[in-house]
Amino acid sequence: MAIYKYRARTNDGRVTQGAVEAVTESDAAELLNEKGLIVLALSETSQKSGRSWNINLGSVKHKDLVIFSRQLSVMISATVPIVQSLRILAQQTVNPLFIEKIIEMADDVDGGMRLSDALSKHKKIFSHFYIAMVKSGETSGKLDEILQYLADQMEKDYDLVNRIKSAMIYPVFIISSMLVVGFLMMTFVVPNMVKMLEDTGAELPLLTRILVDTSTFMNHNWYYIVFGVAGLIVLIRWWLGSDVGKMTWDSAKIQIPIFGVLFKKVYIVRFTRSLSTLIRGGVPISSALAITAEVVDNRAYEKIILDTVDEVEGGNSMATVFVKSKLVPKMLSQMMVIGEKTGKLDTVLERLSNFYSREIDNLVEGLTALIEPLILIVMGVGVGAMVAAIMLPMFKVAQSIS
Numbered sequence: 001m002a003i004y005k006y007r008a009r010t011n012d013g014r015v016t017q018g019a020v021e022a023v024t025e026s027d028a029a030e031l032l033n034e035k036g037l038i039v040l041a042l043s044e045t046s047q048k049s050g051r052s053w054n055i056n057l058g059s060v061k062h063k064d065l066v067i068f069s070r071q072l073s074v075m076i077s078a079t080v081p082i083v084q085s086l087r088i089l090a091q092q093t094v095n096p097l098f099i100e101k102i103i104e105m106a107d108d109v110d111g112g113m114r115l116s117d118a119l120s121k122h123k124k125i126f127s128h129f130y131i132a133m134v135k136s137g138e139t140s141g142k143l144d145e146i147l148q149y150l151a152d153q154m155e156k157d158y159d160l161v162n163r164i165k166s167a168m169i170y171p172v173f174i175i176s177s178m179l180v181v182g183f184l185m186m187t188f189v190v191p192n193m194v195k196m197l198e199d200t201g202a203e204l205p206l207l208t209r210i211l212v213d214t215s216t217f218m219n220h221n222w223y224y225i226v227f228g229v230a231g232l233i234v235l236i237r238w239w240l241g242s243d244v245g246k247m248t249w250d251s252a253k254i255q256i257p258i259f260g261v262l263f264k265k266v267y268i269v270r271f272t273r274s275l276s277t278l279i280r281g282g283v284p285i286s287s288a289l290a291i292t293a294e295v296v297d298n299r300a301y302e303k304i305i306l307d308t309v310d311e312v313e314g315g316n317s318m319a320t321v322f323v324k325s326k327l328v329p330k331m332l333s334q335m336m337v338i339g340e341k342t343g344k345l346d347t348v349l350e351r352l353s354n355f356y357s358r359e360i361d362n363l364v365e366g367l368t369a370l371i372e373p374l375i376l377i378v379m380g381v382g383v384g385a386m387v388a389a390i391m392l393p394m395f396k397v398a399q400s401i402s
Contacts, residue, residue: 003019003044003090003099003100003103004019004025004028004043004044005017005018005042005043005044005091006019006028006032006037006040006041006042006043007039007040007041007042008032008037008039008040009038009040010036010038011036015040016037016084016087017084017087017088017091018084018086018087018088018090018091018106019087019090019091019099019103025042025044028042029042059097060095060097060101060125061095062154062157062158063158064093064098065126065154066151066154066155068089068093068098069148069150069154070147070148071089071092072085072086072089072147073143073151075088075089076143076144076147077144082109083106083109086102086105086106086109087102087106089102090102090103090106098125101122101125104121104122105118105121105122108121114135114138115134115138116131116135116138119131119134127294127295128291128294129274129278129291129292129294129295130150132278132281132283132287132288133146133277133278133281133283134146134147134150136278136281136282137281139282140281146281149277149280150277153273153274153277156273157270160357160360163360163361163364164262164266164360167364167365167367170368170371170372171371174375174379175375178378178379178382182382185386186214186215186218187215187218187219187222190211190212190215190390191215191219204393205389205392205393207388207389207392208389208390208392208393210389211386211389211390246299247299247300250298250299250300250301251299253298254300254327258367261363262360262363262364262367263298264327265356265360265363266360267296267301268332268352268356269353269360270292270295270296270297271292271295271296272332272350272352272356273350273353274291274292274295275289275292275349276345276346276347276349276350278291278292279345279346279349280346280350285312285318286309289305289306289308289309289312289318290305290309292305293305293306293309300327304321304322304325304327304328307321308321308322317337318340318345319333319334319337319340332352335348335352336349
């Protein structure tokens with residue numbers, strides 16, 4: 001199947017344009033005629049649909065969703081019909097997979113389906129959070145504002161994740177390089193040096209013997225080590241995918257020294273930002289909390305939020321569970337109480353989100369400054385120990401000769 005761009009005239013005389021998916025050009029024209037459109041121009045695009053071959057066309061990136069939301073918001077605010085807006089976006093989008101999905105959504109909306117229902121057919125692309133916000137925008141008649149707000153919030157989430165990833169790239173790269181170089185040294189370089197040391201007949205120091213034994217083991221069993229590490233990675237991934245593993249790891253993550261504080265703040269920002277957005281969009285508190293529990297992506301915090309749902313449905317304050325939890329900062333629970341009493345919970349949560357976002361920035365900068373010297377110390381100790389293990393016996397041999 002292929003994607004065809006078209007210009008057509010509607011029954012009321014308006015000229016519209018968009019894209020349609022069909023096997024041949026004649027099929028595309030027939031499909032448009034069935035929808036009551038008079039085709040003015042029809043041409044095949046260079047983008048091909050992957051539906052007939054069932055191939056993987058890639059994935060829809062976070063950036064694609066941000067651009068989609070912002071552009072759709074602009075067109076809706078300009079009173080462009082949703083169907084036409086979607087078809088225009090299908091022409092402007094580069095991602096082949098996203099083009100296909102947008103065309104499907106346009107067809108569904110054109111067939112009488114609500115936009116939120118059309119989005120819900122593609123849950124691998126649009127989250128429960130996104131769909132709920134669009135649904136609230138349709139209900140309130142402020143879909144353009146909701147989409148604009150969604151784009152802003154997604155950009156903030158994207159920036160947050162990128163800042164943390166950027167801070168971790170350097171230490172991960174250095175540590176990975178150290179492990180690879182150390183493995184190559186122990187399996188290829190050290191054995192030749194060991195043979196030379198053994199030929200001298202000198203007694204080897206303890207540090208050298210440890211290096212020799214380690215190198216010998218790795219040289220004779222390297223394939224077991226490689227397969228063992230690969231098997232361990234597969235086992236860990238399987239365990240983390242299980243309910244017990246996910247809960248254990250999520251609980252342990254927030255207890256890790258130094259990094260645990262960072263993880264806690266990230267989850268708190270996700271909670272405050274998501275809940276603030278949903279409340280502002282007019283989603284009921286209990287539904288907003290249930291959706292936020294999924295967005296947080298940590299079982300420990302998810303349990304706190306779901307317990308809060310039960311409290312809210314029972315007529316109690318939303319802050320009841322948060323006040324008792326040790327995982328929640330006192331300031332957050334106290335500000336939530338104030339927000340409930342004043343009726344400005346969404347504003348309070350948004351300000352808390354901004355505050356903790358700045359805290360994350362400061363924490364990431366501090367961690368970066370702390371990690372770099374620690375890595376240099378570890379590298380220095382590792383390289384120094386290896387050099388000492390090799391040089392000590394040589395020094396002894398030189399002394400005995402002299």
